[in-house]
Amino acid sequence: MRRLFTALLPVLALLLVTPATAGAALPRHVLVGYLHASFANGSGYVRMQDVPDEWDIINLAFAEPTSVTSGDLRFSLCPATECPNVESEAEFTQAIRAKQAQGKKVLISIGGQNGQVQLSTAAARDKFVSSVAAIIDRYGLDGLDIDFEGHSLSLNAGDRTLANPTTPVIVNLIAALKSLKARYGDAFVLTMAPETFFVQLGYQFYGRGVHGGADPRAAAYLPVIHALRDSLTLLHVQDYNSGPIMGLDNQYHTMGVADFHTAMTDMVLSGFPIEGNPANPFPPLRQDQVAFGLPANTYAGNGFTPVAEVHKSLDCLMKAQNCGAYRPRGVYPELRGLMSWSINWDKFSGQEFSKAHRAKLPR
Template structure:
């Protein structure tokens, strides 16, 4: 979440969240580009035309934004592809290649840049993808098996909206040549850079939903501390800003009554202790409110408890560079979070880390914290959409590793572009289908429906993209819970215990006439 003046929105940062590698490529799968043997750097057996860009042009490729063959930087030979994304275009380059049905293929490319994606669509099976965000050359590699009637696939490379240029070189597809594919040209310039010792992170768009994992035998904790009251079956979560960024400034006491969980945003990294966190009301906010003391804030937490609300401390946001990556930092996180919970009366924590998580050590730390706090501990999360795209992601792994203490995951369904749903089809953000198809992935990936919620911006100014009206949120809840008011995507099951919805933020909600808390809040609380 940004702490500056507009444009401000939840989790907007210098590096935008990653999106599915196949989202935009699918739309170009049928372009049928002409192929030819193009470039001395094409490896023996390579089916990609001009895979090394040694023609000095983009011959054989179709690109959607500013792209060219450049002489530097290159991985091998004399040229490489360089493309520059814009705020509305991911700078995608595609090539359609003839293949044989029911055959195995390996796709690879050397790449560098803030975000680079490599993949194939239209394979007739599980469409593969891989991505990295390294500034030095690194090799992406993935594989797939074509369907029984597949005769062509579309290969793609792209970056991410508004980010820096990416570079790609030595793109190869190896496997049986399809009908009409020209004889590949042998390589005259083999790769000169060794593969990295640590593989970059990869994600693969699911084309079938993974097997459903049974709900945990121990339900998420709902028994609160004596002073706090109980959480409802369906609930509304809102993030309260302890800083001013153009939204309506609020004291905690002014947070709309419809919110059942209030996430105080944000705790900061303790510069003196790895993994440690600190918290204090932003002095600028206090000044803007005509004075808001620490004692008043603590009293407001107690008043929210008396009204049956939960107040958690959100960890992270845009500026929250908090790393829990080893046993020492895990202990520091648990110690410092527990101290703040004891001091202020927080009911738990919200994990809102945007710069990567270590599922093993953070889960260890959260379990330690939960044991200290006791049965009233509340744990919420608000990952970016890409973080919950499939179960191989670290954030998804964290959610699964903490299922026994997890209250709700409210994924941010915004700033995301188009992504594959659990049925393998691409859905664009800002729609009922996008929300419901992603929720399907979360549940079929192993989370219980009662641990899954919908995260959206409370107004059009609260996010860079993906704002939806309260009607869309309510329709998505109905679709997930009862199978009604769905779009073209209909979930494979009804999940009547779906937990609810979240807004960034209560402040932006107030600036938007309390539309979210009034309309979505009433709908959530009326769900059976």
Template structure:
């Protein structure tokens, strides 16, 4: 970090007397570090910078601070190198740093006259600082600093580049001043364990500190944050400050946020819930309208939203012809009627053949914007993530948080990973679930079409048994998810999946084993989880084709859980 120019004229004069060869007070700048980079924050576009093959552009979002940042995109054999020649002094040490995000990002300096340096970081969905130092040679008057990405990787962003050290005489950006106090602090949402906050941006701020009851609890680079780990039905006070290299602002006005009750959170769901997928197509199961779905289902997941030609974006088209002439207006009216009856209707993204890919900041933004647009157009309460062909934890987390910021605390967010996706917390699906835990409603893992899997005790269990359901659920329950975020996903009939069907009585036994410690097989969990959310089935249509045997039995049983 640089040293501020705090030397007074008196001290300067004194030093001139003490140090031979110092002719004037102006020379005291030799002892003060400055940022020698010009247009360090890209507030003036790409002025003073040169990017290879036209790879760079100045953007207004996302930025680390101020109103500008660099976005550079590697293409083909070009690594998106953006460089500036900076004036320096010989025989001097400098600290080179930059804030980066997005794809792989490299930072370095050449022409130092000694040892050229570089550093790098892998892709990141949030801003992170990279830094290195170099020493100039005896005759070095300038160095070239640069950023670049990596071949075939996503675009990277850079902001607030600095070369701190003795003034090289080439100018440079002025040193920062302490930012102003943030204004507009509001509570934007709450769950049973978290409160979400938002505030106005402050010019020159690089980081915002969030205080709960006077104690700093987290820091973020954006203008919103979610404070987690709170008690249900409890009021908390919050303040925010803005910081940069010069220091921290005063604290904002205080706001009070109150968490919701623990049963159902802020979503309006019952403590225990049943989820059913509704098929927007005819594959031999009973064709239904939303109004035909039995009342036993608390969450109805409309399958599926489809990928578009825009990376990350999704759309939904009602299969009116396949559903016997079901019109969009009738569909929307049925959704509203279910919601009036206390049910939630969400749109599911993915499925076995889904090709939605969220793997960079742009596609994450497209995903969030398009899902929110569907929520507004059709009245959906939220989204279900059912991506069976890979998931990027970093950017899906970014997308879901962006969606939550738009939709507010009533958002219903569910997931339906395959069993292999939840075998370990190191798996990307599991990582995503944990990273959005504060806004996550339920994970209904698919306990079918998987074959044998490991339980939390390290033993192998075959699908189609009570042990398979309980021992695999235990991995999620002990791996960081709250019991209220875990549901058992099973087929509604033997035709609903290729393998893994179990009778409703087996599902109910597994629910009892996990919540009450009764009905267990050979596997018995070390403790019970009375807050367990419930169960899910594929699908309401296959359930109807089997005379609603699944929803009649499991739905009633879920209602009676502790």
């Protein structure tokens, strides 16, 4: 996720609250948005109480580690020096309760563009679990969003088996997420927001690749997604800030147009052979587990897609209508929805994203 600047966050007094319980089930189709809660940028600060009703899942951006390898995650509201209109922590927590009462889910998102997290040791894994749980409990949140970017995840040389990863940062993340799921139970909402480089690139490269010369980060999210697929609420790949990616038609697709979203989404809904090897497949996710991510406007990230192009892709994926050159392997009427970076940028643009796509994807 893109941020224009961040600053050191002051330590605020903790407000202990009871964790949220299971609310109403998610709607058939959802809009997921990131709320710039801990930092300021050119879009302006949006108070929790002012998040528009169109959004069903609100991801608080971001909890970040005290160091790359500590596993110790911290979250605080944006300092008043950066965000003059920031609410108090008590008001923030009260507004979360009000959103939850309306059926919204509020999650803590971990990582982002600046928050590199490498759980390379058992100690970091355990600290990750305890510190994330402390944030969830502090605000009574519904779950967790994993937005690892940059160098958080990679595959060691020789780590080639999807179902049995051996790289410590992968193994420890999987164990940590399973621990949090067990701690909070069925009500726990778990979402992931990887970039295309960490998922769909796996059709061509997995870690260092067959010949050992590829980027070790290539498709490094795949074993995490695979291990958590029974617990995963929603995967919403970032279909932006991406280079061209090869689809299942063996053609390269470029962001910003309908075919890119259709091809990228089809890959996780139909599954694909890792590195083209049918003996090593990434199995498909359920339709209700999949959305795709978009910038809310041209300021929010590279690869902005006009509303009409997004709707073409939705028609093609969900109805087999209005398709372009790419034809998906299946029809997916239960595709869950869309994610956006971000709620703030959407509001900055007069809510073009949330209003237009909410109308297209009614609850």
